[in-house]
Amino acid sequence: MRAAKRLVIKIGSALLVDRVSGLRHDWLAALALDVAEAKARGTDVVIVSSGSIALGRTVLGLPHAELALEQSQAAAAVGQIRLARAYEEVLAPHGIVTGQVLVTLEDTQDRRRYLNSRATMETLLGLGVVPIVNENDTVATDEIRYGDNDRLAAQIAVTVGADQLILLSDVDGFYSANPKEDASAVRFDVVEKITPALEAMAGDPISGLSKGGMKTKVMAAKTAVAGGCAMAIMEGSVLRPLQALAHGAARTWFVSQADPQLARKRWINAMKPRGEVHVDAGAVAALRLGKSLLPAGVSGVSGAFGRGDPVAIVGPGGAVLGKGLVRYTAVEARAIAGHKSSEIAQILGSVGRAALIHRDDMVL
Numbered sequence: 001m002r003a004a005k006r007l008v009i010k011i012g013s014a015l016l017v018d019r020v021s022g023l024r025h026d027w028l029a030a031l032a033l034d035v036a037e038a039k040a041r042g043t044d045v046v047i048v049s050s051g052s053i054a055l056g057r058t059v060l061g062l063p064h065a066e067l068a069l070e071q072s073q074a075a076a077a078v079g080q081i082r083l084a085r086a087y088e089e090v091l092a093p094h095g096i097v098t099g100q101v102l103v104t105l106e107d108t109q110d111r112r113r114y115l116n117s118r119a120t121m122e123t124l125l126g127l128g129v130v131p132i133v134n135e136n137d138t139v140a141t142d143e144i145r146y147g148d149n150d151r152l153a154a155q156i157a158v159t160v161g162a163d164q165l166i167l168l169s170d171v172d173g174f175y176s177a178n179p180k181e182d183a184s185a186v187r188f189d190v191v192e193k194i195t196p197a198l199e200a201m202a203g204d205p206i207s208g209l210s211k212g213g214m215k216t217k218v219m220a221a222k223t224a225v226a227g228g229c230a231m232a233i234m235e236g237s238v239l240r241p242l243q244a245l246a247h248g249a250a251r252t253w254f255v256s257q258a259d260p261q262l263a264r265k266r267w268i269n270a271m272k273p274r275g276e277v278h279v280d281a282g283a284v285a286a287l288r289l290g291k292s293l294l295p296a297g298v299s300g301v302s303g304a305f306g307r308g309d310p311v312a313i314v315g316p317g318g319a320v321l322g323k324g325l326v327r328y329t330a331v332e333a334r335a336i337a338g339h340k341s342s343e344i345a346q347i348l349g350s351v352g353r354a355a356l357i358h359r360d361d362m363v364l
Helices: 025-040 052-060 069-094 105-109 111-126 149-159 196-200 214-226 241-246 260-269 281-288 330-336 341-348
Strands: 006-011 044-049 098-103 130-135 164-169 230-235 252-254 275-279 298-303 310-314 320-325
Touching: 006 025, 006 149, 025 044, 025 069, 025 241, 044 069, 044 111, 044 149, 052 069, 069 098, 069 130, 098 111, 105 111, 111 130, 111 149, 130 149, 149 164, 149 214, 149 260, 164 214, 164 241, 196 214, 214 230, 214 252, 230 241, 260 320, 275 281, 281 320, 298 330, 330 341
Parallel strands: 006 044, 006 164, 044 130, 098 130, 164 230, 275 310
Antiparallel strands: 230 252, 275 298, 310 320
16 A cells, blocks of 8 residues: 555545434544655545544434435535544644545546646646545535445545545445344455456445445445546544554455556547547657647537537647547637647637647657
């Protein structure tokens, strides 16, 4: 775990919030030590945190039973501000800046929103910020919800190209059955491949605060490993859980067989292009050096595509050099083709991305 270059940590409500006393501040302060240690090693850290509804319902005195949608959204509105402040207060003494990122399922399913989310997260991480990510429960309806932060954490891990995802949970790994109901249940230390038989072993949620049971964790694992990210499930109530994990605490690792960047390149390469972007010789040379494609190197645009759509990158001789997810519509791309990035705002009337296709969204 200490070798991770980019680490996503998912924190469940049951760890973060006590039904009676509210936020478990001592536990969170201890976790901040783990995060500071990871940052000191040069690891990028993203935290996907549950807890806004659990915090808010405690403040508002709402019942422990299932809440109506509008009650959940009200609780989230009250709890989210407290959740963000809590992370800021425990990480600031370590010189760590935090940022709040609220997302919905639509933000990762829609390619345009996905690219915007990815660009924002990359910028935050590049500036040394620890993003605190949560589902935007105040506005999300059932149709645009993840519904649990296990799968959200896996999608965020894939979005940012993380190589490891740690689910801090109320169980110490993946078992052959629910260990609280079946004494013969066996924990798997390592899962090399997620099979239908293994998926059938997943049970239902154990705690009353969290929505994500083992089924959602296995679904998260499938998303993570497909994106080149290894995933661990561990019991996280111990102080400094990441330190405990590094020292051999009980856990289950779901192993990925691919590198995150390679997995992303394969995903892009499998897409059907919606158009073509023709580039000049200078752009070809820059692309082969690992550079992004700037508007100045574009000699022509064909097809009808939107922001985030896949396009073919075509060289001067007509050969397809690769594919990429474009950051402008076809109309916008034609308008800025051949121009410097500094001229985009004047041409389009708004400030845009410097690159037409970023190198991270391209496969040659």
